[in-house]
Every structure is written in structure tokens, then in C-alpha cells.
Amino acid sequence: MASGRITTRNEVSAGGVVYRLESGTPEVCLIATGGHKAWQLPKGLIEPGERAEDAALREVEEETGLRAELLARLERIEYWYVWQEDGERTRIHKLVYFFLMRYVAGSTDDHDDEVDEARWVPLPEAIEMLSFENERRVMRIAAEAIARAS
Numbered sequence: 740m741a742s743g744r745i746t747t748r749n750e751v752s753a754g755g756v757v758y759r760l761e762s763g764t765p766e767v768c769l770i771a772t773g774g775h776k777a778w779q780l781p782k783g784l785i786e787p788g789e790r791a792e793d794a795a796l797r798e799v800e801e802e803t804g805l806r807a808e809l810l811a812r813l814e815r816i817e818y819w820y821v822w823q824e825d826g827e828r829t830r831i832h833k834l835v836y837f838f839l840m841r842y843v844a845g846s847t848d849d850h851d852d853e854v855d856e857a858r859w860v861p862l863p864e865a866i867e868m869l870s871f872e873n874e875r876r877v878m879r880i881a882a883e884a885i886a887r888a889s
Contacts, residue, residue, distance in 0.1 A: 745821070745828045752835045753795035754782025756881040757807045758862070759842035765885045767865045767878070768803045768847060771856040777870040780877065781857075782835050791836045799840060803857040804849030807840035810888070813880050816873040837877045839884050 757768045769778050783798035785791055792809055800806055816835050821828050847857035860868060862882055869875045 745830050747830045747832060749832045750834070751785050751791075752782045752833065753785050753791040753798060753838070754780050754835060755795045755799045755807065755809070755838045755840040756780060756813060756878060757799055757803065757805055757840045757842050758881070758885055759859070761859070765862040765882075766859045767862055767881070768799075768805055768842075768857055769860050769865055769868060770802050770850065770854045771858070772854060775855050778868045779870055780837065780874050781854075782837070792838060795836065795838045796840070800845070801851045802854050803845070804847050805845040805857075806843045808843055810839045810841055811884060813837045813839050813884070814877045816877065818871075818873060837881075839881050 758765050760766075768781070770781050771778055781799045781802035783794065783802065785794040796807065796809060814837050816837070818833050820831050820833070822831055823829075847859065850857040862878075862885065866875055866878045866882070869878060
């Protein structure tokens with residue numbers, strides 16, 4: 740029987756904004772989750788002993804099918820949510836470190852089963868497509884960095 744109390748767990752993840760220049764126009768890779776209900780940036784938990792940079796590259800490859808090179812740290816975001824786990828509600832305090840990455844190889848068709856779809860999207864459209872404001876902020880920061888690099 741549920742106790743009514745909510746436990747809190749801290750999680751630390753890493754992810755990335757992967758971009759490529761397609762005919763001179765920047766495109767970024769977004770993922771759809773939750774039955775295409777949310778468009779977001781690829782990210783996942785940092786494993787014990789793993790560096791945030793390495794976790795970001797691994798998670799991006801798993802969730803998008805793309806290999807990328809890490810260019811710079813972009814931003815750390817923080818949020819809370821409640822998750823149902825073993826019949827109990829758990830409050831999650833999440834930190835996510837995002838990195839700017841340049842596409843190297845791979846296909847969005849090779850994403851893992853946790854993701855409904857991985858798709859290349861023109862950068863301005865991607866900012867609007869993202870479901871969460873904190874990730875839209877990360878994408879705006881990435882857009883400035885991409886503009887400086889191009």
C-alpha cells in the first residue's frame with residue numbers, strides 16, 4: 740500500500756545539440772518521445788565514473804543514430820518532475836549538461852527504441868518545435884555558437 744510520502748531522487752544527465760550545415764543552412768537533430776507528444780534534445784543519465792562529455796556523445800548516438808564531435812559546453816538546465824515507480828511516486832530533481840556537437844556520421848533511422856523519431860530540422864524551426872522552454876533556451880545559445888562558427 741502506498742504511504743502517501745514522496746521520496747526525492749537526484750539525477751544527472753548529459754546531452755547535445757548536434758548540427759550540420761545543409762546547403763549552408765544549419766540543421767539540428769531533435770527527437771520525439773512519448774508517442775510523438777514531445778520534441779526534445781537527446782539526453783540521458785551519466786553512468787557512474789563517466790564524464791559528462793562522454794555520456795553526452797553516447798546518449799546522442801543511442802537516441803539519434805548519429806556520431807558527432809563535441810565542440811563546447813552550452814548550458815546546464817535543472818527541473819523537477821514526479822515519476823511513478825513500483826507503485827510509489829518519486830520526485831526527480833534533474834540536472835542536464837548540454838554540449839554543442841558537429842555531425843560526423845550516421846543515420847537518424849538508427850535511433851534506439853526509447854525514441855519515436857529522430858529528425859533533422861532547420862535551426863529556426865527547431866527552436867519552435869522543442870516542447871520545453873529550458874531546451875528552447877539551450878537551442879538559442881547553440882544557434883549563437885553555430886552562427887559564430889560558420
